[in-house]
Amino acid sequence: MHLDVNRTDGYHKNSHHQKMPKDIRAALPTRRALVVDDDFSMRELVAHALELIGFQVREAENGRQAYELFLKGKWDLVVTDYHMPLMDGVTLINIIQEKAPGTPVILISGVLEDSIAIAGTKLVIPVLQKPFSVRELHRKALRVIH
Numbered sequence: 296m297h298l299d300v301n302r303t304d305g306y307h308k309n310s311h312h313q314k315m316p317k318d319i320r321a322a323l324p325t326r327r328a329l330v331v332d333d334d335f336s337m338r339e340l341v342a343h344a345l346e347l348i349g350f351q352v353r354e355a356e357n358g359r360q361a362y363e364l365f366l367k368g369k370w371d372l373v374v375t376d377y378h379m380p381l382m383d384g385v386t387l388i389n390i391i392q393e394k395a396p397g398t399p400v401i402l403i404s405g406v407l408e409d410s411i412a413i414a415g416t417k418l419v420i421p422v423l424q425k426p427f428s429v430r431e432l433h434r435k436a437l438r439v440i441h
Contacts, residue, residue, distance in 0.1 A: 326350045326440065327368060331361040331375040331387065332403065341374055341403070344429045345436060358382025365391055370398060371440055374423075374432075377404035385411070388420055399439040403427075 328350040332338035335356070342352040350372065355361035359381045365373070373391060375384040388400050397418075402411065405425040412419050421435055 326371040328352045328372040328374060328436075329355065329361060329364055329370050331355045331358065331373070331379070331384070333357055333376065333379045337376070337403070341432065344432050345372070345374070347429070348433050348436065350436075358384065358387040361387055362390055365394070370395075372399045372401070372436055374401045374403065374436070377402055377407060377422075392418060401432075401435050401439060 326349060328342075328345045330338055330342045330345065330352055331354075332341065333356050338354050338356065342354055345352050353364055353368075355364050357379050358375070361373070361375065362382070373388075375387055377384040384402050384404075388402065391398050391400065400420050402420050402422045403425065404422050407422045408424065410419045410421050421439060423432060423435055
Protein backbone atom coordinates (compact mmCIF):
# COMPACT_ATOMS: atom_id res chain seq x y z
CA MET A 296 0.00 0.00 0.00
CA HIS A 297 1.34 3.44 -0.86
CA LEU A 298 -0.34 6.70 0.03
CA ASP A 299 1.08 10.05 -0.96
CA VAL A 300 1.74 12.12 2.18
CA ASN A 301 0.91 15.25 0.23
CA ARG A 302 -2.58 13.94 -0.51
CA THR A 303 -5.36 16.45 0.13
CA ASP A 304 -8.48 14.46 -0.64
CA GLY A 305 -10.54 13.13 2.26
CA TYR A 306 -10.87 9.61 3.53
CA HIS A 307 -12.94 7.89 6.16
CA LYS A 308 -11.12 7.65 9.44
CA ASN A 309 -11.18 4.15 10.97
CA SER A 310 -12.62 2.69 7.75
CA HIS A 311 -10.32 -0.33 7.97
CA HIS A 312 -11.37 -1.18 11.50
CA GLN A 313 -15.04 -0.62 10.83
CA LYS A 314 -14.88 -3.43 8.27
CA MET A 315 -13.05 -5.75 10.66
CA PRO A 316 -15.34 -8.04 12.73
CA LYS A 317 -15.77 -6.89 16.33
CA ASP A 318 -14.46 -10.15 17.82
CA ILE A 319 -11.23 -9.88 15.82
CA ARG A 320 -10.79 -6.22 16.82
CA ALA A 321 -11.28 -7.20 20.46
CA ALA A 322 -8.57 -9.87 20.22
CA LEU A 323 -5.95 -7.40 18.94
CA PRO A 324 -3.65 -5.87 21.53
CA THR A 325 -4.56 -2.25 22.20
CA ARG A 326 -1.75 0.15 21.45
CA ARG A 327 -2.10 3.88 21.89
CA ALA A 328 -0.38 6.42 19.67
CA LEU A 329 -0.17 10.18 19.87
CA VAL A 330 0.23 11.90 16.49
CA VAL A 331 1.45 15.50 16.49
CA ASP A 332 1.57 17.74 13.43
CA ASP A 333 0.40 21.26 12.69
CA ASP A 334 -0.49 20.20 9.14
CA PHE A 335 -4.01 18.74 9.33
CA SER A 336 -3.65 16.56 6.22
CA MET A 337 -0.36 15.06 7.38
CA ARG A 338 -1.69 14.48 10.90
CA GLU A 339 -4.78 12.72 9.53
CA LEU A 340 -2.74 10.60 7.13
CA VAL A 341 -0.36 9.42 9.85
CA ALA A 342 -3.24 8.75 12.25
CA HIS A 343 -5.10 6.72 9.65
CA ALA A 344 -1.98 4.73 8.74
CA LEU A 345 -1.41 3.82 12.40
CA GLU A 346 -5.04 2.82 12.84
CA LEU A 347 -4.57 0.37 9.96
CA ILE A 348 -2.05 -1.56 12.08
CA GLY A 349 -4.15 -1.54 15.23
CA PHE A 350 -3.32 1.66 17.07
CA GLN A 351 -5.88 3.77 18.87
CA VAL A 352 -4.81 7.28 17.92
CA ARG A 353 -5.17 10.70 19.50
CA GLU A 354 -4.10 13.77 17.59
CA ALA A 355 -2.57 17.10 18.57
CA GLU A 356 -1.90 20.09 16.34
CA ASN A 357 1.12 21.40 18.25
CA GLY A 358 3.65 20.42 20.88
CA ARG A 359 1.86 22.10 23.78
CA GLN A 360 -1.41 20.34 23.03
CA ALA A 361 0.49 17.07 22.64
CA TYR A 362 2.20 17.51 25.99
CA GLU A 363 -1.17 18.03 27.71
CA LEU A 364 -2.54 14.87 26.09
CA PHE A 365 0.65 12.97 26.89
CA LEU A 366 0.26 13.70 30.61
CA LYS A 367 -3.29 12.30 30.58
CA GLY A 368 -2.46 8.82 29.33
CA LYS A 369 -0.02 6.01 28.71
CA TRP A 370 1.34 5.98 25.16
CA ASP A 371 2.95 3.16 23.24
CA LEU A 372 4.13 5.50 20.48
CA VAL A 373 4.46 9.21 19.77
CA VAL A 374 4.85 10.39 16.17
CA THR A 375 5.67 14.07 15.91
CA ASP A 376 6.57 16.57 13.24
CA TYR A 377 9.85 18.43 13.59
CA HIS A 378 8.77 21.98 12.67
CA MET A 379 5.66 23.22 14.52
CA PRO A 380 4.53 26.44 16.15
CA LEU A 381 4.47 26.85 19.96
CA MET A 382 6.77 23.87 20.58
CA ASP A 383 8.89 21.98 18.04
CA GLY A 384 9.13 18.21 17.86
CA VAL A 385 12.60 17.94 19.42
CA THR A 386 11.54 20.01 22.44
CA LEU A 387 8.44 17.82 22.81
CA ILE A 388 10.57 14.66 22.61
CA ASN A 389 12.93 15.98 25.29
CA ILE A 390 10.03 16.71 27.64
CA ILE A 391 8.40 13.33 26.95
CA GLN A 392 11.66 11.52 27.68
CA GLU A 393 12.03 13.41 30.97
CA LYS A 394 8.50 12.42 32.06
CA ALA A 395 8.46 8.88 30.65
CA PRO A 396 11.95 7.71 29.67
CA GLY A 397 12.03 5.19 26.85
CA THR A 398 8.69 6.17 25.32
CA PRO A 399 8.96 5.14 21.65
CA VAL A 400 9.03 8.18 19.37
CA ILE A 401 9.30 8.80 15.63
CA LEU A 402 10.19 12.26 14.33
CA ILE A 403 8.82 13.31 10.93
CA SER A 404 10.95 15.76 9.01
CA GLY A 405 11.65 17.05 5.55
CA VAL A 406 15.13 18.25 6.53
CA LEU A 407 16.65 15.73 8.97
CA GLU A 408 18.02 12.34 7.97
CA ASP A 409 17.90 8.88 9.56
CA SER A 410 17.94 9.64 13.31
CA ILE A 411 18.77 12.24 15.94
CA ALA A 412 20.45 11.83 19.32
CA ILE A 413 18.75 13.38 22.33
CA ALA A 414 21.20 15.53 24.27
CA GLY A 415 22.20 14.18 27.68
CA THR A 416 20.84 10.69 26.96
CA LYS A 417 21.81 7.60 25.03
CA LEU A 418 18.51 7.83 23.18
CA VAL A 419 18.46 7.95 19.38
CA ILE A 420 15.15 8.91 17.76
CA PRO A 421 14.35 7.55 14.30
CA VAL A 422 13.44 10.12 11.66
CA LEU A 423 10.83 9.46 8.98
CA GLN A 424 11.74 11.65 6.03
CA LYS A 425 9.07 13.35 3.93
CA PRO A 426 7.83 12.20 1.54
CA PHE A 427 7.29 8.70 2.93
CA SER A 428 5.04 5.75 2.23
CA VAL A 429 2.57 4.21 4.65
CA ARG A 430 4.69 1.06 4.49
CA GLU A 431 7.74 3.02 5.73
CA LEU A 432 5.68 4.45 8.60
CA HIS A 433 4.38 0.98 9.50
CA ARG A 434 7.92 -0.47 9.50
CA LYS A 435 9.33 2.28 11.72
CA ALA A 436 6.35 2.21 14.09
CA LEU A 437 6.50 -1.55 14.58
CA ARG A 438 10.29 -1.46 14.95
CA VAL A 439 10.31 1.20 17.69
CA ILE A 440 7.56 -0.39 19.81
CA HIS A 441 9.22 -3.83 19.89
